[in-house]
Amino acid sequence: MKVLFVSNEAVPFAKVGGLADVAGSLPRALVGQGVDCRLVMPMHRQCPQIEQSTPSLPALSVQSPSKSFSASVFETTLPGGAVPVYLIKYDPYFDRPTIYGTETGDYPDSAERFALFARAALILNHAIGFRADVVHANDWPTGLVPTFEAVNPHGMPTVFTIHNLAYQGLFPVSTAEAIDVSPDSAPMDFLLRAKQINYMAAAIRSATVINTVSDRYASEICTSAYGAGLDDLLRHRENDLYGILNGIDYDEWSPQNPSLPATYSPEDTSGKAKCKAALQKELGLPHAPDIPLVVSVSRLVHQKGLDVLADVLPAALKLPIQFAILGTGDATTQRRYRALAQANLRRVVARIGFNSEMARIFYAGADMFVMPSRYEPCGVSQMIAMAHGTIPIVHSTGGLADTVSEKDDPQTGFAFSYLAEPDLLGAVKRAVRTYHQTSRWQRIMRNAMAADFSWSESAREYVDLYETALKLHERRRPRRDPEHPAGR
Numbered sequence: 001m002k003v004l005f006v007s008n009e010a011v012p013f014a015k016v017g018g019l020a021d022v023a024g025s026l027p028r029a030l031v032g033q034g035v036d037c038r039l040v041m042p043m044h045r046q047c048p049q050i051e052q053s054t055p056s057l058p059a060l061s062v063q064s065p066s067k068s069f070s071a072s073v074f075e076t077t078l079p080g081g082a083v084p085v086y087l088i089k090y091d092p093y094f095d096r097p098t099i100y101g102t103e104t105g106d107y108p109d110s111a112e113r114f115a116l117f118a119r120a121a122l123i124l125n126h127a128i129g130f131r132a133d134v135v136h137a138n139d140w141p142t143g144l145v146p147t148f149e150a151v152n153p154h155g156m157p158t159v160f161t162i163h164n165l166a167y168q169g170l171f172p173v174s175t176a177e178a179i180d181v182s183p184d185s186a187p188m189d190f191l192l193r194a195k196q197i198n199y200m201a202a203a204i205r206s207a208t209v210i211n212t213v214s215d216r217y218a219s220e221i222c223t224s225a226y227g228a229g230l231d232d233l234l235r236h237r238e239n240d241l242y243g244i245l246n247g248i249d250y251d252e253w254s255p256q257n258p259s260l261p262a263t264y265s266p267e268d269t270s271g272k273a274k275c276k277a278a279l280q281k282e283l284g285l286p287h288a289p290d291i292p293l294v295v296s297v298s299r300l301v302h303q304k305g306l307d308v309l310a311d312v313l314p315a316a317l318k319l320p321i322q323f324a325i326l327g328t329g330d331a332t333t334q335r336r337y338r339a340l341a342q343a344n345l346r347r348v349v350a351r352i353g354f355n356s357e358m359a360r361i362f363y364a365g366a367d368m369f370v371m372p373s374r375y376e377p378c379g380v381s382q383m384i385a386m387a388h389g390t391i392p393i394v395h396s397t398g399g400l401a402d403t404v405s406e407k408d409d410p411q412t413g414f415a416f417s418y419l420a421e422p423d424l425l426g427a428v429k430r431a432v433r434t435y436h437q438t439s440r441w442q443r444i445m446r447n448a449m450a451a452d453f454s455w456s457e458s459a460r461e462y463v464d465l466y467e468t469a470l471k472l473h474e475r476r477r478p479r480r481d482p483e484h485p486a487g488r
Helices: 018-032 049-054 109-125 144-151 187-191 199-206 213-219 231-236 270-283 306-314 331-343 358-364 381-387 398-403 421-435 440-451 455-475
Strands: 002-006 035-043 057-063 067-076 084-089 136-139 158-162 196-198 207-211 241-243 293-295 322-327 348-352 368-371 393-395 415-416
Touching: 002 018, 018 035, 018 136, 018 455, 035 109, 049 368, 057 455, 067 109, 084 109, 109 136, 109 144, 109 393, 136 144, 144 158, 144 187, 144 199, 158 393, 158 440, 158 455, 187 199, 196 199, 199 213, 199 231, 207 213, 207 455, 213 241, 213 398, 270 293, 270 322, 270 358, 293 306, 293 358, 306 322, 306 421, 322 358, 331 348, 358 381, 368 381, 368 421, 381 393, 381 398, 393 398, 393 421, 393 440, 415 421, 421 440
Parallel strands: 002 035, 002 136, 035 084, 136 158, 158 207, 207 241, 293 322, 293 368, 322 348, 368 393, 393 415
Antiparallel strands: 057 067, 067 084
16 A cells, blocks of 8 residues: 655654654554555755755646646655655745744745645655555645545545644635635635635545544544534544544653663663652752652643643642643743742742753653643653653543543553643642552553553554545545535
């Protein structure tokens, strides 16, 4: 099977969120399942090392009904060399300081940027002679990929993965001219939603099959509470909607990583205490082996529930704990955590910014990892924490509910059902109380470290999903959409 995997970001080339981790890991796992997988992404400024090489396609002509662009394509591989990567270079759209936009929002020409990317990815498929069996698009920047294929009489079956439904790619209807889509054309039938152009809605309507990154989130987004205004479309496609849990790369996220201050394993966790001491020293916290060190590594945004955590911290600090946060994001949230750190010197530390090696030490050196997300399509931070024997405290939503259990079958963390101060504080108190029950805490650590969130099982499920897309594509007749009765 040949799969063209299309993403706007991928580790190690460019990263903003968890999508980059998926795009950098899943294609390699698919190759391990016998799939011929090729990754396509834009050449962002964040991957300058590729520019030193010679383009494999110096001139890729990207055509739309009334426009033409000339891009170039650089070829490399994901680490390990098994997955070819094609980076589409078009500097007017992708040679920018950041991938999506600035602090004030997406770049004003985001619709045009990603319309070009979608067209270029599909043209590239033929230009390199690959001719994929299935195209796998990811999140709203690739939303036009399934849309263009759905209106192509010779289009390929498409899989569209929703990594975060809240980000949809919304633009004024007048944007149609800029993306070269005629108002009375078939693509516009997919794109229009609530008097706007909506890339996410277009992909949900047009993809052969849709999936998201955990079973729980797949159910949640069909409800008004989590559907971000698209729940009716998702309910209409419910028979074509699947949940496949993300994985993590255990070669990358392992307590055996030699870059850690000390290594350890489920059989011998003594090195974790050395990692904790090193983290406390790095953060300027007192060396206190018997006081639990609670951390959060997160984007500081509304989704992550860190405003509720900030409200809870003054009460939580009445317990014998230390707390540290690492991340960047919303300016108001950054100020709140800086103020909490200033008011609680040698108890609370706020590291505003992000550094991957510092994150590694946070995961390895902490005792507990708090993740009070309002919603969480999958989440990988709790998986990484568990791999390091750092016990998660989570809001039971989306992938957090699918991966962390407080039940004794086996217990891998602490969970609360409602994102409210008493519930979060109660979970922290339960965790701190259990921490001092040494044998039980060690058992929970071993359970957490034994949990297997490797990509191999998820990759097998994606292969099954591709097979489903192929079969549906062969037999499907034109579908009528409840909002657009003319369908295709």
